[in-house]
Amino acid sequence: MIDNQALDGNAIAGTLAEVFGGDMTTAIGTCGHCGTRGPVAEVVVYRRAPGVVVRCRVCDGLLMVITQVRDVFCVDALGLAELQAPA
Protein backbone atom coordinates (compact mmCIF):
# COMPACT_ATOMS: atom_id res chain seq x y z
CA MET A 1 0.00 0.00 0.00
CA ILE A 2 1.58 3.24 -1.12
CA ASP A 3 1.15 6.27 1.06
CA ASN A 4 -0.28 9.26 -0.83
CA GLN A 5 2.42 11.46 0.66
CA ALA A 6 5.11 9.35 -0.97
CA LEU A 7 7.06 10.79 -3.87
CA ASP A 8 9.35 8.93 -6.23
CA GLY A 9 12.98 9.06 -7.29
CA ASN A 10 12.35 11.97 -9.69
CA ALA A 11 11.82 14.18 -6.64
CA ILE A 12 15.38 13.66 -5.38
CA ALA A 13 17.07 13.85 -8.79
CA GLY A 14 18.75 17.13 -7.82
CA THR A 15 20.08 15.80 -4.51
CA LEU A 16 21.32 12.60 -6.14
CA ALA A 17 23.01 14.56 -8.92
CA GLU A 18 24.81 16.59 -6.27
CA VAL A 19 25.91 13.46 -4.39
CA PHE A 20 26.83 11.28 -7.39
CA GLY A 21 27.90 13.98 -9.83
CA GLY A 22 25.36 13.21 -12.56
CA ASP A 23 21.75 12.26 -13.24
CA MET A 24 20.85 9.06 -11.37
CA THR A 25 17.15 8.76 -12.21
CA THR A 26 17.87 6.35 -15.06
CA ALA A 27 20.46 4.41 -13.04
CA ILE A 28 19.38 0.85 -12.24
CA GLY A 29 19.26 -0.08 -8.57
CA THR A 30 18.93 -3.53 -7.05
CA CYS A 31 17.09 -3.92 -3.76
CA GLY A 32 19.19 -5.74 -1.17
CA HIS A 33 16.06 -7.11 0.49
CA CYS A 34 14.00 -8.60 -2.36
CA GLY A 35 16.32 -8.34 -5.37
CA THR A 36 14.01 -6.16 -7.47
CA ARG A 37 15.88 -4.21 -10.15
CA GLY A 38 14.58 -0.96 -11.54
CA PRO A 39 15.30 2.66 -12.38
CA VAL A 40 16.03 4.95 -9.45
CA ALA A 41 13.15 7.20 -10.65
CA GLU A 42 10.73 4.45 -9.56
CA VAL A 43 11.79 4.12 -5.91
CA VAL A 44 9.49 5.35 -3.13
CA VAL A 45 10.71 8.57 -1.53
CA TYR A 46 9.63 10.18 1.72
CA ARG A 47 10.76 13.69 2.44
CA ARG A 48 8.78 14.34 5.60
CA ALA A 49 11.38 12.71 7.81
CA PRO A 50 14.50 14.69 8.68
CA GLY A 51 16.41 13.85 5.56
CA VAL A 52 15.26 11.69 2.67
CA VAL A 53 14.10 8.09 3.14
CA VAL A 54 14.18 5.85 0.05
CA ARG A 55 12.28 2.56 -0.04
CA CYS A 56 11.78 -0.30 -2.49
CA ARG A 57 8.51 -0.05 -4.46
CA VAL A 58 8.01 -3.83 -4.30
CA CYS A 59 8.96 -4.89 -0.75
CA ASP A 60 9.05 -1.50 1.05
CA GLY A 61 12.54 -2.35 2.30
CA LEU A 62 14.78 0.56 3.26
CA LEU A 63 17.23 1.32 0.43
CA MET A 64 18.83 4.63 1.32
CA VAL A 65 18.76 7.44 3.84
CA ILE A 66 20.20 10.78 2.80
CA THR A 67 20.75 13.55 5.29
CA GLN A 68 22.34 16.91 4.76
CA VAL A 69 23.97 19.16 7.32
CA ARG A 70 24.88 22.48 5.74
CA ASP A 71 26.77 21.47 2.61
CA VAL A 72 27.73 17.97 3.70
CA PHE A 73 25.64 15.01 2.57
CA CYS A 74 25.53 11.75 4.50
CA VAL A 75 24.31 8.86 2.36
CA ASP A 76 23.52 5.50 3.92
CA ALA A 77 22.87 3.07 1.07
CA LEU A 78 23.06 -0.17 3.04
CA GLY A 79 19.81 -1.51 1.58
CA LEU A 80 20.98 -1.22 -2.01
CA ALA A 81 22.67 -4.38 -3.30
CA GLU A 82 23.84 -2.64 -6.45
CA LEU A 83 23.60 0.67 -8.22
CA GLN A 84 24.44 0.72 -11.89
CA ALA A 85 25.21 4.17 -13.26
CA PRO A 86 23.39 5.15 -16.46
CA ALA A 87 25.21 4.11 -19.62
Add this chain to the structure above:
Amino acid sequence: MLELIEQTARTKSIVFDVPGWGRHRAGQHVDVRLTAEDGYQAQRSYSIASAPEDRHIELTVERIDDGEVSPYLADELLAGDEIELRGPIGGYFAWEEAPGMPVFLVGGGSGIVPLRAMLRHHRATDSAVPVRLLYSARSLDDVIYRDELTAADAGDVRLTLTRRQPAGWTGYGRRVDRELVAEVCWPAPERPLVYVCGPTGFVEAVAGALVSLGHEAARIRTERFGPTGGETP
Protein backbone atom coordinates in the same frame (compact mmCIF):
# COMPACT_ATOMS: atom_id res chain seq x y z
CA MET B 1 11.58 36.85 -13.06
CA LEU B 2 9.80 38.37 -16.01
CA GLU B 3 6.14 37.67 -15.69
CA LEU B 4 3.48 35.98 -13.58
CA ILE B 5 0.50 34.42 -15.36
CA GLU B 6 -2.58 33.34 -13.45
CA GLN B 7 -3.62 29.88 -14.65
CA THR B 8 -6.28 28.78 -12.17
CA ALA B 9 -7.33 29.92 -8.69
CA ARG B 10 -4.49 27.87 -7.22
CA THR B 11 -1.82 27.88 -9.90
CA LYS B 12 0.37 30.48 -11.50
CA SER B 13 2.96 30.29 -14.23
CA ILE B 14 6.18 32.12 -13.59
CA VAL B 15 8.37 33.08 -16.52
CA PHE B 16 12.11 33.47 -15.97
CA ASP B 17 14.93 34.76 -18.07
CA VAL B 18 17.83 32.51 -17.12
CA PRO B 19 21.21 33.70 -18.35
CA GLY B 20 23.48 30.84 -19.34
CA TRP B 21 20.71 28.26 -19.34
CA GLY B 22 21.69 25.10 -21.20
CA ARG B 23 19.00 23.43 -23.27
CA HIS B 24 16.68 21.20 -21.27
CA ARG B 25 14.67 18.19 -22.35
CA ALA B 26 10.89 18.37 -22.21
CA GLY B 27 9.73 16.82 -18.93
CA GLN B 28 12.76 17.78 -16.83
CA HIS B 29 12.54 19.96 -13.75
CA VAL B 30 14.49 22.53 -11.79
CA ASP B 31 15.18 22.88 -8.10
CA VAL B 32 14.18 26.24 -6.68
CA ARG B 33 16.22 27.21 -3.64
CA LEU B 34 15.16 30.04 -1.37
CA THR B 35 17.53 31.37 1.26
CA ALA B 36 16.24 33.48 4.16
CA GLU B 37 18.24 36.33 5.63
CA ASP B 38 19.31 34.12 8.52
CA GLY B 39 20.67 31.51 6.10
CA TYR B 40 17.76 29.06 6.39
CA GLN B 41 17.23 27.31 3.07
CA ALA B 42 14.20 25.66 1.57
CA GLN B 43 14.29 23.80 -1.72
CA ARG B 44 11.58 22.32 -3.95
CA SER B 45 11.45 20.74 -7.38
CA TYR B 46 9.26 22.19 -10.10
CA SER B 47 8.67 20.78 -13.55
CA ILE B 48 9.60 23.00 -16.45
CA ALA B 49 6.44 23.96 -18.35
CA SER B 50 8.18 25.47 -21.36
CA ALA B 51 9.57 23.57 -24.32
CA PRO B 52 13.31 23.55 -25.01
CA GLU B 53 12.53 25.73 -28.04
CA ASP B 54 10.78 28.43 -25.98
CA ARG B 55 12.76 31.57 -25.31
CA HIS B 56 12.21 31.68 -21.57
CA ILE B 57 11.92 29.16 -18.77
CA GLU B 58 8.43 28.80 -17.41
CA LEU B 59 7.45 27.06 -14.18
CA THR B 60 3.87 26.50 -13.07
CA VAL B 61 3.41 26.48 -9.34
CA GLU B 62 0.44 25.23 -7.37
CA ARG B 63 0.05 27.22 -4.20
CA ILE B 64 0.15 24.98 -1.13
CA ASP B 65 -1.18 27.09 1.74
CA ASP B 66 1.20 25.81 4.41
CA GLY B 67 4.06 25.19 1.98
CA GLU B 68 7.46 26.76 2.48
CA VAL B 69 8.22 27.67 -1.11
CA SER B 70 5.07 27.88 -3.25
CA PRO B 71 3.35 30.76 -1.36
CA TYR B 72 6.49 32.84 -1.83
CA LEU B 73 6.72 32.03 -5.54
CA ALA B 74 3.01 32.55 -6.17
CA ASP B 75 2.35 35.61 -4.00
CA GLU B 76 5.52 37.49 -3.17
CA LEU B 77 7.81 37.22 -6.15
CA LEU B 78 7.79 40.36 -8.31
CA ALA B 79 8.94 40.98 -11.86
CA GLY B 80 12.65 41.76 -11.75
CA ASP B 81 13.31 39.64 -8.64
CA GLU B 82 16.06 37.04 -8.85
CA ILE B 83 15.91 33.55 -7.39
CA GLU B 84 18.22 30.57 -7.43
CA LEU B 85 17.33 27.83 -9.94
CA ARG B 86 19.34 24.67 -10.42
CA GLY B 87 18.85 22.42 -13.37
CA PRO B 88 17.82 21.05 -15.70
CA ILE B 89 17.41 17.96 -13.53
CA GLY B 90 16.25 14.41 -14.20
CA GLY B 91 16.65 12.21 -17.25
CA TYR B 92 13.96 9.62 -16.62
CA PHE B 93 10.75 11.58 -17.03
CA ALA B 94 12.01 13.29 -20.17
CA TRP B 95 10.70 13.19 -23.71
CA GLU B 96 12.05 10.51 -25.97
CA GLU B 97 11.04 9.77 -29.48
CA ALA B 98 10.79 6.16 -30.47
CA PRO B 99 10.09 6.27 -34.20
CA GLY B 100 6.94 4.45 -35.16
CA MET B 101 5.63 4.20 -31.62
CA PRO B 102 3.01 6.55 -30.29
CA VAL B 103 3.39 8.55 -27.08
CA PHE B 104 0.54 8.64 -24.58
CA LEU B 105 0.58 11.37 -21.92
CA VAL B 106 -1.63 11.12 -18.82
CA GLY B 107 -1.80 14.04 -16.39
CA GLY B 108 -3.73 14.64 -13.20
CA GLY B 109 -4.05 18.19 -11.80
CA SER B 110 -0.73 20.02 -11.88
CA GLY B 111 0.80 16.86 -13.35
CA ILE B 112 0.02 18.48 -16.69
CA VAL B 113 3.07 20.75 -16.39
CA PRO B 114 5.88 18.51 -17.73
CA LEU B 115 3.45 17.02 -20.27
CA ARG B 116 2.67 20.51 -21.57
CA ALA B 117 6.40 20.97 -22.19
CA MET B 118 6.38 17.70 -24.15
CA LEU B 119 3.36 18.78 -26.24
CA ARG B 120 4.99 22.11 -27.04
CA HIS B 121 8.23 20.39 -27.95
CA HIS B 122 6.34 17.94 -30.14
CA ARG B 123 4.74 20.81 -32.00
CA ALA B 124 7.89 22.95 -32.20
CA THR B 125 9.83 20.11 -33.82
CA ASP B 126 7.00 19.07 -36.19
CA SER B 127 7.43 15.57 -34.82
CA ALA B 128 5.70 12.83 -36.77
CA VAL B 129 5.25 10.67 -33.67
CA PRO B 130 1.55 10.42 -32.75
CA VAL B 131 0.93 12.00 -29.34
CA ARG B 132 -2.25 11.92 -27.29
CA LEU B 133 -2.92 13.62 -23.97
CA LEU B 134 -5.47 12.52 -21.39
CA TYR B 135 -5.79 15.21 -18.73
CA SER B 136 -7.86 14.88 -15.59
CA ALA B 137 -8.94 17.94 -13.62
CA ARG B 138 -11.70 18.55 -11.11
CA SER B 139 -13.55 21.13 -13.20
CA LEU B 140 -12.98 23.28 -16.26
CA ASP B 141 -11.80 26.09 -13.94
CA ASP B 142 -9.07 23.77 -12.65
CA VAL B 143 -7.68 23.04 -16.10
CA ILE B 144 -4.19 24.52 -16.26
CA TYR B 145 -3.24 25.87 -19.73
CA ARG B 146 -6.93 25.74 -20.59
CA ASP B 147 -6.82 28.08 -23.60
CA GLU B 148 -3.82 26.31 -25.05
CA LEU B 149 -5.20 22.80 -24.50
CA THR B 150 -8.67 23.58 -25.85
CA ALA B 151 -7.47 25.55 -28.88
CA ALA B 152 -8.30 24.22 -32.32
CA ASP B 153 -4.64 23.41 -33.00
CA ALA B 154 -4.03 21.79 -29.60
CA GLY B 155 -3.63 18.35 -31.14
CA ASP B 156 -5.09 15.15 -29.72
CA VAL B 157 -6.13 16.33 -26.25
CA ARG B 158 -8.83 14.56 -24.22
CA LEU B 159 -10.09 16.17 -21.03
CA THR B 160 -11.92 14.52 -18.18
CA LEU B 161 -13.57 16.64 -15.50
CA THR B 162 -14.05 14.52 -12.42
CA ARG B 163 -16.18 16.75 -10.16
CA ARG B 164 -18.07 19.30 -12.23
CA GLN B 165 -18.79 19.52 -15.92
CA PRO B 166 -20.16 22.64 -17.60
CA ALA B 167 -23.50 22.46 -19.42
CA GLY B 168 -23.11 20.87 -22.83
CA TRP B 169 -19.74 19.29 -21.92
CA THR B 170 -18.78 16.73 -24.52
CA GLY B 171 -15.53 15.50 -22.92
CA TYR B 172 -15.24 12.83 -20.28
CA GLY B 173 -16.68 13.29 -16.80
CA ARG B 174 -15.12 10.51 -14.76
CA ARG B 175 -11.97 9.43 -13.04
CA VAL B 176 -9.14 7.92 -15.05
CA ASP B 177 -9.74 4.24 -14.38
CA ARG B 178 -8.96 1.05 -16.29
CA GLU B 179 -11.96 1.47 -18.57
CA LEU B 180 -11.09 5.04 -19.55
CA VAL B 181 -7.43 4.15 -20.11
CA ALA B 182 -8.52 1.26 -22.33
CA GLU B 183 -10.74 3.61 -24.30
CA VAL B 184 -8.22 6.41 -24.81
CA CYS B 185 -4.80 4.74 -24.89
CA TRP B 186 -3.38 2.84 -27.86
CA PRO B 187 -3.71 -0.92 -27.32
CA ALA B 188 -0.74 -2.64 -25.67
CA PRO B 189 0.45 -4.41 -28.87
CA GLU B 190 1.15 -0.98 -30.40
CA ARG B 191 3.63 -0.45 -27.56
CA PRO B 192 2.99 3.20 -26.80
CA LEU B 193 5.52 4.98 -24.61
CA VAL B 194 3.48 6.33 -21.69
CA TYR B 195 4.22 9.24 -19.37
CA VAL B 196 2.05 9.55 -16.26
CA CYS B 197 2.34 12.54 -13.94
CA GLY B 198 0.19 13.78 -11.07
CA PRO B 199 -0.64 13.22 -7.42
CA THR B 200 0.72 9.93 -6.08
CA GLY B 201 -2.67 8.19 -5.84
CA PHE B 202 -3.54 9.20 -9.41
CA VAL B 203 -0.25 7.91 -10.80
CA GLU B 204 -0.59 4.59 -8.94
CA ALA B 205 -4.11 4.09 -10.29
CA VAL B 206 -3.22 4.91 -13.89
CA ALA B 207 0.02 2.90 -13.92
CA GLY B 208 -1.84 -0.06 -12.38
CA ALA B 209 -4.57 0.20 -15.03
CA LEU B 210 -1.99 0.28 -17.83
CA VAL B 211 -0.17 -2.80 -16.51
CA SER B 212 -3.46 -4.67 -16.11
CA LEU B 213 -4.22 -3.86 -19.76
CA GLY B 214 -0.98 -5.54 -20.79
CA HIS B 215 1.32 -2.54 -21.18
CA GLU B 216 4.95 -3.26 -20.30
CA ALA B 217 5.98 -1.64 -17.03
CA ALA B 218 9.26 -0.60 -18.64
CA ARG B 219 7.36 1.56 -21.16
CA ILE B 220 5.47 3.44 -18.46
CA ARG B 221 7.37 6.44 -17.07
CA THR B 222 5.92 7.91 -13.92
CA GLU B 223 6.39 11.02 -11.84
CA ARG B 224 4.57 11.49 -8.54
CA PHE B 225 3.88 14.87 -7.00
CA GLY B 226 2.73 13.68 -3.56
CA PRO B 227 -0.68 14.45 -2.06
CA THR B 228 -1.66 17.40 -4.27
CA GLY B 229 0.67 19.70 -6.09
CA GLY B 230 4.35 20.14 -6.61
CA GLU B 231 5.27 20.38 -2.97
CA THR B 232 4.83 18.40 0.20
CA PRO B 233 4.16 20.67 3.17
